[in-house]
Amino acid sequence: MEIFLINLIGATLRVSTPILLAAIGETYTERAGILNLGIEGIMFIGAFSGFYVADQTGSLWVGLFAAIVIGILFGLLMGLMTVTLGVNQHVSGLGITMLCTGLSLFAFRLNYGGRSTPPYIPSFQQLAPFESIPWLNTITQQYLLTYITFLVIVPLAWWILYKTSFGLKIRSVGENPEAADAAGVNIFAIRYAACAIGGGLMAAGGAFLSLAQLGAFTHGIIAGRGWVAIAIVIFGNWNPVRAMWGALIFGGTYALQLRLQTMGLQLPIPYETFLALPYIVTIIALVIAGRNASYPAALLKPYRRE
């Protein structure tokens, strides 16, 4: 039982990482007033471009960098649609998801043909800082990216959002753009910046899946994780630290179903029940936490000086 739990904690941290990265990205975007439903597609193209560039250059870090750049570009495209043009955020986000999905699959087919078994690349190595203590090692043997996400990005994202003037500007632009404008904040620039940061983090989340967790790219690599991240943003009340707890709940459920599957229990219910479980748990968590959710007041509203 103890081994089971320790394994579970280790796996939870691993599977939470990509969703947490994307959720923090979405938190920044939404705090500035933009719901980016392109998240699923940006994660997808992040996973693909990371994989593709790493495969071509032989460097995982170059792959990760490329994925982040691509993510920033599509984040800026979302900015163009919603900040400059001010069109419907739901529809433009879904359009970006379709575009990113189509582009990734198009490029994958061109470069790797129609093969059914995905090509593998050597993925990131895990760090093992406590190799001599077995139980601690099971928990702490993680990818560097997982360490960076939990120990650097989460606190940094929180600090920037709540303790810097840039963070204050992001929040004010999403809460009361008229007042922010009157105070001299460049609303367009701040919203574009939030979109770019968001896109980069979403793509990094996708790239974690292809470069670290799988070492491959498959059609089902994201499988709705972007939508889960959106739910986690609401669950976390647009706070990066609280989003971390949401990501851990999803990750924990996901890791649990993986463990249960590999234990080979003969259960009277199909294994897909476990696969669907994290999504159902996310909905339940959303229902419980979402009732007190205080949406950024200017979410979905383009800003126009009248």
Next chain:
Amino acid sequence: MDTPKKRLRFVKTDNPPVWVKPLIPVLSLVVTFILTSGLIIWANANPLETYYYFLIAPLTTKVSALEILVKATPLMLTGVAVTFAFSAGYYNIGAEGQLYAGAIAAAGLGVVMKDVPAIITIPTILIAGFAAGLAWALIPALLKVKMAVDEVVTTLLLNSVMLYIVSALLNGPWRDPNSGWPQSPEIGVTAIFFKLVPRSRLNFGFIIGLIAIAVLWFVLTRTSFGLKMRAVGLGRPAARFAGINVGRTTLIAALVSGGIAGIAGVAEVCGIQYHLIEGISAGYGYTGIIIATLGSLNAIGVLLASLFFGLVDAGSQTVSRVLGVPVYLGEITQATMLLVALGMFLLQRYRLRRM
């Protein structure tokens, strides 16, 4: 930002010149063509030749022209489904899952009712498919109306759940006993939609699609409920102030939307595939959102957008077969077209002025 320099600005206008509206689709198409031609060159094909096979060639033979209507059928239904919900300001992104719910009902009943005459079987399956889609839409709709839980997230998450339900059925009780493939047993002859044109794939589903378009047109423009829906869509507080029961209107719009998406699943099972498979929808639920948007949430617009996207779907398969350009060019073209057209719509409301 505040520098009083003279530069080009968009200025709001209430009466755009008449030539703007018909220009938008044409201009969108041209810009989409330019944007995607880089990809076509990357795939070692000639953009002009590709676009000939893409947009013109499918219209030149009877077989391929009928195939456009076949491809347009599910898009008409999901387009109508999404329009219903979006008109009432309810962002149903769950048409994909609701479509599968309807498909499950059709695949199940189609087998069970093997020995029942078609005159009973087909209406029963249509009603069941509608009910199944409605039932799958019920959870997020109730959460929205009763507990103010955002429907965008719940409908999206339920799409993922539905895919696992389909997978569980196809790898479990419904796995084909003969082939072992993850596909349900073939439905009975009495459940199969009749063909509109012999030896083509065009079937009764297309008629259902047209009926759905007509119903949408009637409800939105000729009924008081349609008026209420649009009032709620324009603004909930104002609609509430006008005495409209906002919760009830939203709920009905959401459920009808789910039901029609369920019918789209029925049409794919009974009209095309004759059994349930995992890939029965090529993202039709999501494409329906694009269709509804490009169609400006009105019935004629939805019809035209569906037919055009049917052409793109049929064309992308031709292009893939003849020129070896990956079939995903179709999806890219549809998404690019949406984003471009969204921007172009602004031409209706803004004019470019130097000031």
